[in-house]
Amino acid sequence: MDLNEHHPVGVDFGGSGIKGAAVDLQAGDFAGERVRIATPSPSTPERVAQVLVDLLAQLPEADGPVGVTVPGVVRHGVVGSAANIDASWIGTDADALFSEATGRTVRTVNDADAAGLAEVRFGAARGESGLVIVTTLGTGIGSAFLYDGVLVPNSELGHLELDGAVAESRAANSARERESLSWEQWAERLTRYYRALEQLFSPDLLVVGGGVSKHAASFLPLLDLDTPIVPATLRNRAGIIGAALNVS
Ligand code: BGC
DSSP: OOGGGOOOEEEEEOSSEEEEEEEETTTTEESSOOEEEEOOSSOOHHHHHHHHHHHHHTOTTOOSOEEEEESSOEETTEEOOOSSSOGGGTTOBHHHHHHHHHTSOEEEEEHHHHHHHHHHHHSTTTTOOSEEEEEEESSSEEEEEEETTEEEOOOOGGGSEETTEEHHHHHSHHHHHHTTOOHHHHHHHHHHHHHHHHHHHOOSEEEEESGGGGGHHHHGGGOOOSSOEEEOSSGGGHHHHHHHHHHO
């Protein structure tokens, strides 16, 4: 482990925890220990900025630039949506807030876009040409749209309208849990959802991330699709690694 190379730090802002680590971008893995602080409630920008300061203090040797994920639209550092986070994020210049709070160079990226960047560089979509859509199934549905490895940010495909509802409200992992759906029942909804993506975008590959992807064997074989669909391989490291990729 050599932290003297000024590895970038990746920080993943999630619903329950804010996690960070220095990232070795050659190896595509953490360069040191991962630290975690519980997400404050409410998770307002100021409180999250303070957690970021505390978290970086626990990684004293990791002095490179800092990449941070946010579960919302991020355009040029400014957060544009807040479906599953405190509404006060909307309009917040997260890059400016975090840079000022930490005294470091900080660059913010949508959480699913970060996962997509990591999977295309080091994971399930590595070396894939054409259109790859990475989806993360969690509280919401996040998406990353990558063509020949290049990210088109903020695709927000969890917010497509499906059967008169916002897709993530019916097909996210939180919907499976909330409604106690069996794998079969959930797979039907996911088939509906991914069929809509096929119809609209004709992807070459679909990648499924989010915590539930560790159970991929229980539901992916039940999906009825024309496009190859595979589980993400970086699992819960994807956000941190992708955030670091985005700042380097
Ligand atoms: C948000 C996305 C985010 C996804 C996963 C959605 O509700 O709109 O920006 O990527 O949840 O966290």
